[in-house]
Structure formats: C-alpha cells, structure tokens
Amino acid sequence: MIQINMNLVYTIINLVVLYLLLRHFLIRPVTQIMEKRKQMVEEGFKNAQDMQDQAARMKQEYEEALNGAKQESLRIVDSARRSAKAEYDRIVGxxxxxxxxIIESAKETVRVEREKTMKELQSQIAGLAVASAAKIMSGKGDGQTDSSLYDQFLKETAGETGEGSENED
Known part of the structure; x- marks a missing residue:
C-alpha cells in the first residue's frame, strides 16, 4: 500500500501553509484591487453614460433654442420688411x-401770368389803337396815308404781341 512518510506530511503541511500565506498576502489583496478596479470601470461607464445623456439633453435644448432664435429672426426680418414697405409707401405717397x-401751383402761376400778359397786351393794343386813331384824326384823311397808318399799326401790334401768338391752351 501507500506508505506515508514524514516527508510527504511535511510537504503537504508546507503546501497548505504556502496556500494560506499566498491567499492571505497575495490572492486577497489582488482580488480587492481587481474589485476596486472593476468598481472604478463601472463608475467610469456610468459617468460616461450620464455625461452622454446630459450632452444629448443639452444638444436638444440648444437645437430648440436655435430653432427659436431662427423663428425670432425670421419674425423680426418680416416685421422690418413690413415696416420698410409701409414707410416706402408713405414716402412715395x-x-x-x-x-x-407743385404741378397745380405751377399751372396756377402760368394761368395768372398768362392773364397778366394778356391784360398788358390789351392795354398796349388799346394804347396803339388810340395813338393810331389820333394820328388818323389829325391827318389829312387821304386814303393812301390812312392805309399806310393802318399797315404801320398792324406791324407794331404784330411785333408787340409776338407775331400773332395769342393761342390759349
């Protein structure tokens, strides 16, 4: 059968003591370090997930704020366009x-000036007619002299009135 000698017993005791020492000084601390690292990694993943969720929320908020700002800018631009159009219409009006x-004033001024000019021309024509009549009355009364005075009168009146430009608009 099996023979048990003392060396074998010592070897088994040595192995058990070595196992207990290794377990106490090596395996337990390494296991604790590995457990701590595992917790750190899990916390890192959890923090990363939280940060990612927070970033997604912030991104959504920024997108909503950006859309709101775009809508507000479009509203402001539209309002400015309407205001500018109203101002343009007012200025053009x-x-x-x-x-x-101004046109009516100019027409009135032209009419007044025309009437004034016509009155001046009528008074000049009347003066010339009186002067011609006086010359005819003081003259001899022969037909040729009367005819020449009449022709002279027509020439003077035509020269004074602008060669018959009594056209009215």
Missing amino acids: EAGDKAGS
Whole structure:
C-alpha cells in the first residue's frame, strides 16, 4: 500500500501553509484591487453614460433654442420688411402729393401770368389803337396815308404781341 512518510506530511503541511500565506498576502489583496478596479470601470461607464445623456439633453435644448432664435429672426426680418414697405409707401405717397401740389401751383402761376400778359397786351393794343386813331384824326384823311397808318399799326401790334401768338391752351 501507500506508505506515508514524514516527508510527504511535511510537504503537504508546507503546501497548505504556502496556500494560506499566498491567499492571505497575495490572492486577497489582488482580488480587492481587481474589485476596486472593476468598481472604478463601472463608475467610469456610468459617468460616461450620464455625461452622454446630459450632452444629448443639452444638444436638444440648444437645437430648440436655435430653432427659436431662427423663428425670432425670421419674425423680426418680416416685421422690418413690413415696416420698410409701409414707410416706402408713405414716402412715395407724400412725394406724389407734393408733386401734385407743385404741378397745380405751377399751372396756377402760368394761368395768372398768362392773364397778366394778356391784360398788358390789351392795354398796349388799346394804347396803339388810340395813338393810331389820333394820328388818323389829325391827318389829312387821304386814303393812301390812312392805309399806310393802318399797315404801320398792324406791324407794331404784330411785333408787340409776338407775331400773332395769342393761342390759349
């Protein structure tokens, strides 16, 4: 059978003691270090996941804020366009009104000047007619002299009135 000698017993005791020492001084600390590292890695993954979730929320908030800002800028631009269009229409309307009043004023001025000129011409014609009549009355009364005075009168009146330009618009 098997023979048990003391060397074998010592070897078994040595192995058990070595196992207990290794377990106490090596395996337990290494296991604890590995456990701590495992917890650190899990915490890192958890923190990374939390950060990723937070980043996704912030991205969503920024996108919503950006869309809101875009909508606000479009509203402001549209409002500015409407305001500019209204101002443009007002300025064009005022310019049209001013132009109309200037044209009416110019027409009135031309009419007044025309009437004034016509009155001046009528008074000059009347003066020339009186002067011609006085010359005819003081003259001899022969037909040729009367005819020459009449021709002279026509020449003077035609020269004074602008060669018969009594056209009215």
